[in-house]
Amino acid sequence: SLLMKRKLFLYNFKNLRWAKGRRETYLCYVVKRRDSATSCSLDFGYLRNQMGCHVEVLFLRYIAAWDLDPDRCYRITWFTSWSPCYDCAQHVANFLRSYPNLTLRIFTARLYFCEDRKAEPEGLRRLHRAGAQIAIMTFKDYFYCWNTFVENREQAFKGWEGLHENSVHLSRKLRRILLPLYEVDDLRDAFKTLGL
Numbered sequence: 001s002l003l004m005k006r007k008l009f010l011y012n013f014k015n016l017r018w019a020k021g022r023r024e025t026y027l028c029y030v031v032k033r034r035d036s037a038t039s040c041s042l043d044f045g046y047l048r049n050q051m052g053c054h055v056e057v058l059f060l061r062y063i064a065a066w067d068l069d070p071d072r073c074y075r076i077t078w079f080t081s082w083s084p085c086y087d088c089a090q091h092v093a094n095f096l097r098s099y100p101n102l103t104l105r106i107f108t109a110r111l112y113f114c115e116d117r118k119a120e121p122e123g124l125r126r127l128h129r130a131g132a133q134i135a136i137m138t139f140k141d142y143f144y145c146w147n148t149f150v151e152n153r154e155q156a157f158k159g160w161e162g163l164h165e166n167s168v169h170l171s172r173k174l175r176r177i178l179l180p181l182y183e184v185d186d187l188r189d190a191f192k193t194l195g196l
Contacts, residue, residue, distance in 0.1 A: 002045050003151040004028070012081045013109045013145070015137065015166040024048050025112075027055040028079040028149040031063070033072055042074075046149050055080070056088040060095050070101055077105045079137060079145050082112040083174075089123030093130035105133045107141045111170055111177075121177040128178050136170040139163060 004026070012026045028046040032039040047055050047062075059078075068074060083106070084092060096104060106127075113120050128134055137145075139159055146157035 004046050004149050006150055006152060006155075009145070009150045010160075013079075013137070013142070014160060015109045015163060015170065017166060017169065019110055022081065024081070025055045026081045027059060028145055029059060030077045030148070032075045032077075034075055035072070039075065044148065054085065054088050056084050056092055060091060064095075068099065068102065072101065074099075074102045075105070076102065078107065079141060079149070080106060080108045082110055083108040083120070083124060083134070084127065085112055086119040086123035089120075089127040092132065093127045096127075096130045096132060103131065103133075105135075107135050107137045109137050111136075111173060124174075124177055134174065134178065136167050136174055138167050 008026075012022060012024065026046060026048045029044060030041065031043045032041050034040075047058050049055050050058060063076070092104070096102065111120075124134060142159065142163070143157045146152055
């Protein structure tokens, strides 16, 4: 099925602050070709990690096989259960540099951090510098995913307790990660000056 089961979506995409036991990454995607002022939807679906291969790399292999027309513009939108790890962020950044006619928007449910807590933020910064737009999923994004990628049997999406608060918390965290380092230093200096 092209559509994800409801329980699978809700379990894997829930934006919990501590998402213990959720080891797989799911990626819902939409690929569009932009023709001047209009866009044409080419494909949509979802993927998950398989046999030790991260879902981001699987998607890159999938889209590379399309043999995209270099004279046309494409926009890819991802909704992911976890943000990319450092290595995947590197692969995606390199891919984007190879395809200047392609834009990527990533909406993620949760931020992934491995044992080396400095690697993943650096990966996200490199990905951002390569042109990817990265944001945390909000209610509107969950609503869209529910109606586009989930076998919902005409049931309306109902948010869970803490969805909005967790989105705000994670958005602030992501903004701090993506801020240029000199701005972070300027903020630290300002706080010191204010005695905070």
